[in-house]
Amino acid sequence: MATRRKGQTLFFAGPPTILATAAVVGPREGAGPLAGWFDVVKPDRLLGQKSWELAESKMAEEAVDVALAKAGLQRREIDVLLAGDLLNQIIASSFVARSLDIPYVGLYGACSTMAEAVALGAVLVDGGYADRVCALSSSHHDTAERQYRYPVEFGSQRPPTAQWTATAAGAAVVGPPGAGRVGITHATLGRVVDWGRKDPFDMGSAMAPAAADTIAAHFRDTGRSPEDYDLVVTGDLAAVGHPLTHDLLKERGLDLEGRFVDCGRMLYDETQDAHAGASGCGCSAAVFCGYLMRNLVEGRFKRVLLVATGALHSPTSTQQGETIPCVAHAIAVEGGS
């Protein structure tokens, strides 16, 4: 009988802590409103590599190295790497693992992967199976474009509901209680929710019910109320999905007014032509590892619920006319522990 789980939510005893995080982003993200919160801003999207895929992997590897440097750790002091990205067979993450030379668990939760990785990292540390785990996730605009949509230089007009895949990576080192200043107290694992949306150029409305489902489950399982959090932060619902989630939660009697934000709406500003906002694994990863974590460490936020959202479709399933299954995983983190 599991005693540290209620419903969909895991309750961590210690709690495990986040020793350090790092966010590495591309030029467009580095020119956005959160520019000052990232550890590294890359001046170009190819990072001197010969393909977009290698560029994404390089960016992810740099995120790991910067996070380790901030934690004062060597690569071999990490017990497990938990990582995932959007590419077929998650090659960006696996190529990072190839050069790290430590045990690796590849994850796929689409854009929910960062929360999934941190949650599983907390499980490993809390269960005594690891001392230090690195959670990593990345996305790259051009790798995603060519895989999910069109060749990069092909001209097309995107609908206003479309989102812009972020070129960004985030890495977080999870360690034992007391080792870091930000604790991971709960993780709410999401169900796959599919409310019949099919349009891959409107993933926000597809993911909104999944986000609402996980957020409602979190408050139900923990008995907490929205007032217990400074911020409830969704991953990449953007300008369409985020207000929809807000309304869906209101229908369930949860009012997040004034404390409900979305990484996808924070990464770019109106002038950056991102349409509805940002998306991609790197979106929530970089906003969490950069902006949110630094505010938690420096005490401006006390308690934050990160709800990373992922659309679990593939180009094949879309072409075959299937609806988009979605998932959202939530982690509750608090500073000062």
Next chain:
Amino acid sequence: MARPDRATTEKYARMVARHAPRPPLLRNVLGAFLVGGAICAVGQLVLGLLLARGLPLKEATTPTSTIMIVLGALLTGLGVYDEVSKRGGMGAALPITGFANSIAAPAMEFRREGLVLGVGARLFTIAGPVIVFAVAAALVVAGFRMLVTGGAGN
């Protein structure tokens, strides 16, 4: 509910429709008009120059198309054409320069996967369906014409 009944998904679809921003129709139409018109004006200019150099009209159209294709491919390579298409929409996609863009873009993109399985196999990723159905439509129309006119006339 993870997969709700039809009533819920339909209610949700209406809720989404209320939230979703509409494409800026007027701006898109105006963009298509200006960009499409500009491309056609360039084409007319090229044709005019060829005619002025003494080529008869019937022979001048092919090099005009070729020059427009080269221009479209060149602008794709310089990373300009996708910016033009973003504003021009159909106005940039429909002229032959848009066709050139749809060939040049995958050629650049899949070069990294090699000449045969990259460029060769993926070159017509976007243009392929257009060619297939254009040829199929031409076949139907030509067949229809033959039935009606008995293949006579030109």
